[in-house]
Amino acid sequence: MADPSTAPPLTRASVEAAHKLIAPFIHKTPxxxxxxxxxxxxxxxxxxxxxxxxxxxxxxxxxxxxxxxxxxxxQKIGAFKARGAFHAIERLKQEPGWAEAGGREKGVVTHSSGNHAQALSLAALTSSLPCHIIMPSNSSPAKIAATRTYGAHISFSGPTAPEREALTASVISQTGARLVPPYDHPDIILGAxxxxxxxxxxxxxxxxxxxxxxxxxxxxxxxxxxxxxxxxxxxxxxxxxxxxxxxxxxxxxxxxxxxxxxxxxxxxxxxxxxxxxxxxxxxxxxxxxxxxxxxxxxxxxxxxxxxxxxxxxxxxxxxxxxxxxxxxxxxxxxxxxxxxxxxxxxxxxxxxxxxxxxxxxxxxxxxxxx
Known part of the structure; x- marks a missing residue:
């Protein structure tokens, strides 16, 4: 995902800018x-x-x-997570040198129990990017099935955050995919x-x-x-x-x-x-x-x-x-x-x-x- 050091300031104005960027991809929910x-x-x-x-x-x-x-x-994929995922992907596509370094072929990766998994999978699919998802073994079967429908490559980890993160690091080392965290990044926060x-x-x-x-x-x-x-x-x-x-x-x-x-x-x-x-x-x-x-x-x-x-x-x-x-x-x-x-x-x-x-x-x- 886009380098956090280049992210917009965490302000209301940046939330407004994020909304303009993702408006073509999301629903204005009732x-x-x-x-x-x-x-x-x-x-x-x-x-x-x-x-x-x-x-x-x-x-x-x-x-x-x-x-x-x-x-x-x-919302698309049935949760607010679509907002952060689309914002992260659109910001990543704007990052200088990302495409030239093979970013489109390497794709993105995240760990999520379900909603962020589905959101990133859809956002990646919309931009024709490979997507790798690490899901804890106790994830909802319905959310696992929904994530698969968007073409993501799914791997399963233990239920704790350290277990998720360890498997995510392994996938990154194997594929070169860019991490799109489920919540701990400015682009995700501004989108949400x-x-x-x-x-x-x-x-x-x-x-x-x-x-x-x-x-x-x-x-x-x-x-x-x-x-x-x-x-x-x-x-x-x-x-x-x-x-x-x-x-x-x-x-x-x-x-x-x-x-x-x-x-x-x-x-x-x-x-x-x-x-x-x-x-x-x-x-x-x-x-x-x-x-x-x-x-x-x-x-x-x-x-x-x-x-x-x-x-x-x-x-x-x-x-x-x-x-x-x-x-x-x-x-x-x-x-x-x-x-x-x-x-x-x-x-x-x-x-x-x-x-x-x-x-x-x-x-x-x-x-x-x-």
């Missing part, structure tokens, strides 16, 4: 609403539900929430941020987002979203246009019971947790640790206000609500942000406190539907 889910989220939970949790004995929060769902499950950029432009003119929440695995989507929301265009001081509100950005992870809440724990500790143990969480796309570059945006630049967690049962409840009430097919990883908004009392109490009677307009990124 934004949906649900009055039923708004009502459920704005109703206090039954105190009995809090028994046995860390919030037992507390008065349930009563936030007012209006959801705006950015449906990346309708285009989803939140679109979301801001798709709301009614009378509506301004108070916050956006996204799932967090490697952190590419979360950090890209933070960049897209970091400096929303403000009207000049003399303008009669109402001043835009600051958009708060939050991340969502499966809970600590599955040790996949490394970003939330890292923020509490003040340092990145570089590895997480293998996990069987239903949110299979969020099993990876947060990357160094996403961490620099999330933590060091403080562009993400907080990361909250949801339990396996809460993720499943949110998934079922989306299926039954919205008739939308999403994957478990995609609804972790919604699960936080529906069931995490710490998050809900914050919205109640800060939103008051008016409440919050909350953007929720449905990251995929595979």
């Amino acid at each position: 934004v949906l609403t649900s009055s039923t889910l708004n009502r459920i989220a704005s109703t206090p939970r039954d105190p009995a539900e809090l028994e046995g949790t860390e919030w037992a004995g507390r008065t349930p929060a009563k936030p007012v929430l209006r959801f705006w769902f950015k449906c990346e499950n309708y 941020g285009t989803a939140a950029l679109e979301l801001q432009s798709q709301l009614p003119s009378s509506t301004q987002l108070d916050a956006v929440i996204t799932p967090c695995g490697g952190g590419g989507l979360l950090s890209g979203t933070a960049l897209a929301c970091s400096s929303s265009p403000f009207p000049p001081p003399s303008s009669t246009t109402p001043q835009k509100k600051k958009i708060h950005v939050f991340g969502a992870e499966p809970s600590h019971l599955h040790l996949t809440d490394d970003c939330a724990r890292g923020l509490a500790l003040g340092r990145r947790i570089p590895a997480v143990p293998a996990s069987d969480t239903i949110a299979d796309g969020l099993r990876t640790p947060v990357g160094e570059i996403p961490w620099s945006i999330i933590h060091d630049r403080k562009l993400v206000r907080g990361v909250y967690t949801a339990s396996e049962a809460e993720i499943k409840r949110a998934l079922r609500l989306v299926y039954e009430r919205m008739k939308v097919v999403v994957e478990p990883s995609a609804v972790v942000g919604l699960a936080v908004a529906l069931f995490n009392e710490e998050f809900r109490a914050m919205v109640e406190r800060e939103g008051g009677e008016e409440g919050w307009d909350l953007g929720v990124v449905f990251s995929g539907g595979n």
